[in-house]
Amino acid sequence: MYSLTYNNYYSFLASLPSSSTQLQEPTYIYHVCPNTTTYPENSTYSSNLETLLSSLPSSNTPSFSSGFYSTAAGRSPDVVFGLFLCRGDVLPEICRDCIVFAVNDTLSRCPEEKKSLIWYDECMLRYSDENFFLESSLQNGTNGIILINTQNVTSNQQEIFRDLVLSTMNQAANKAANSTRKFDARKADFTGFEDLYVLVQCIPDLTREDCLSCLQRTINRLPTDKVGARLVVPSCSSRYELYPFTTNSLLEHLFLSWIQLLHHHLV
Incomplete structure (x- = not known):
């Protein structure tokens, strides 16, 4: 078991190629x-x-x-x-x-x-x-846009997946609504081999109540039979995927891949 610490991160980031200034x-x-x-x-x-x-x-x-x-x-x-x-x-x-x-x-x-x-x-x-x-989160001038991954969750996992998506996203929504930045991103174990990644965010000057209301409405509009979906409206956004897409989750994924590769070469 490898523990991901800040020192690990700094060492790992130092090993990456420097980014272009473009x-x-x-x-x-x-x-x-x-x-x-x-x-x-x-x-x-x-x-x-x-x-x-x-x-x-x-x-x-x-x-x-x-x-x-x-x-x-x-x-x-x-x-x-x-x-x-x-x-x-x-x-x-x-x-x-x-x-x-x-x-x-x-x-x-x-x-x-x-x-x-x-x-x-x-x-x-x-x-x-x-x-x-x-304007409140409900008077935003547009219904926003839904982006959906076309791949379906397998039929025998749809109910479990739906419950996991809704519970994880609602946890994130409550955390975001009570935070200063009105943002939360987290992951949850889905199958033992796959993790669920979610992200929710509101405009920071929304009240706690308006942020939570906006997020709950977007979450309830997302399909849960797909492996990924997002809904963005002017006041907030919600997203879930079965792959890492936030900065921290991508770094963790790259770091663990790097560790596995290193372990493979050492064995």
Whole structure:
């Protein structure tokens, strides 16, 4: 039995190749930008949006460390509200890279729309001419997007798997709702050979009640007969998989693989 400690992690990370300084493109998930409200080029709204978006990547370091930042630019009727949220386990550098990319990407995908919401695996970016800071988790303007792994859980394991998914995700939801960062990721043993990995996250400025309500609604909408699924909405997100996908679970997986490989060579 190998124990995973911080010293193990540091030694393992030191053995990995150094990462490239080139900006890595985040994994795109989905975007929403309704064309019901648009703005003309060179308008006051356009100028305010440019100001807001340029402020996001240059926001102070603590914002990227916490993974969340919200702000506004301009005055009514041309005020723009915006925020970014990074996945709770990503490093500050990855968070910043994702936001830098998102700022350019959203203007490419939504060149004249006043409202935009774009999700990546590592972060999300949102802006609007309406003050969404005041809306509850249930008034978020979109039903979000469900991504589902097409592979089914074997029929004789579906009931056990369903119970495990729901219990583990609800535990994570309660933990996240009661935390400052409104985030939790964990794993649970499924078969002895496979582990279940889950992740839940809310916008950090939601109340405990709104966060828990949002997460419970997303969890209840997820199918549990598939080996993986996620649902992202503007206020929160929920995901489960039968493979590691968070930073810590990937590091643990790589570390254990490295240990097994080392053990194989020593035997």
